[in-house]
Amino acid sequence: MSFDAAYEALTDHDDDARWAYGTGFTDPLAGVDSAVPPGVDRGDLTAYCLALGDDALIMSHRLQQWVTRAPELEDELALANIALDLLGQARLLLSRAAEVEDAGRDEDALAYLRDAAEFRNVRLVERADADFAHLVARLLVFATWRLALLDGLSASADPVLAAIGAKGVKEVTYHRDYAARWVVRLGDGTEISHARMQAAIDAVTPLIDELFRPDQIELRLAAGPAVGSAAGPAAGPAAGPVAVDPSTLRSEFDAVWSQVLEAATLRAAGLAPDGAELRGSGRDGLHTAELTGILAELQGVARSLPGGVW
């Protein structure tokens, strides 16, 4: 390839589609059976897929911001790979949301063309990391919570959510191990690394409670379709719960959290939030100002060049 024509060489394919936003990236659910289980409210299922997809999308974006800033090359690769796994989960979930919504929007429209108040991610994923210790503390909380959630989701009555859950469990198992090992390495390290790791644990702790507070949509979907629903017994096999009630995941989270903190010689921070974290939830569209900054970066190109192709 000649460097005089580097850009021409890059686009010297008959399948340019992969190079740009809005040029027909493959629907990651292409060919997957799109039926919605009988008795399940489409609006609820759309909102649920959107919430879980937004968690993965925003966390992935925050991780991507660490690329070129990590302490070692190996960590650049690890963070980029974790971000890529989560981006893949986000694409599957947003595609499922779009498919169930059936309103003409696709995964790109959901990712790039919604405003901050329409995002349903938990606020934990928005937080900017003050240093690497803050990042691994936040990633440990996120991965521990999400691993339990995806594991529960693998038994969902919605076959697409069940498949996304079962696949994601394998990936997030590695994410959690990565974060936990760094928390132990820094916590059980030098005096300085210990102090900074403890500060990070203290900073992330107030954000934990929100993860386990179910909203009405999660509760309705976790209860499963109403008995004697209009669909009736002829509509197919009896469907169980579609969603996971996050409050049921707390004990598994607490066990892992204590195990890591103990190995890291760190103490659990007291739950004395300043109050702000207790009010509302990202699931209701209540976000920190930090989400606006993320979206400005994430959506800038797509919004300034709608449908842009190059």
Add this chain to the structure above:
Amino acid sequence: MTAAAVAARVTDPELPMLTLADLGILRRVDESGDGVVVTITPTYSGCPAMRTIQDDLTDALHGAGYARVEVRTVLSPAWSTDWITPAGRDKLVAAGISPPGAAPRRASGPVPLTLVPRRRAIGCPQCGHPDTEEIAAFSATACRSLRRCPVCREPFEHVKEI
């Protein structure tokens, strides 16, 4: 050549020494007249090669005379490294990449946390030393970890078990 044979010969873009069949991501090939439906499964949710694999399958089957080609995705059951064939494992070794061991089996209950990398005897693909150390659980792609041999000091990639 049958459509199944054509599809089975398409190689993976990230691990070009392996065919899609070696890698275990080719799930079904259904032929009807001049049409083919190929069903594949992603290795990881975010695998960026899926689009290229789809294009490569379509090109190969068009080239073999099949006019209508559709590539479908299945997510379940989730791909496991156990699906890499014995021939695929031999090709990895020949390329200096350490093949995966058996995928972890989980009893019921929560996924166990692994704070210290499990000590497993993974041999060095360069010098054959039987025991090597993990440098990083992630490397050039999500599916490979980076290891090092304590004797010849060569780093190498290991396809990690999922």
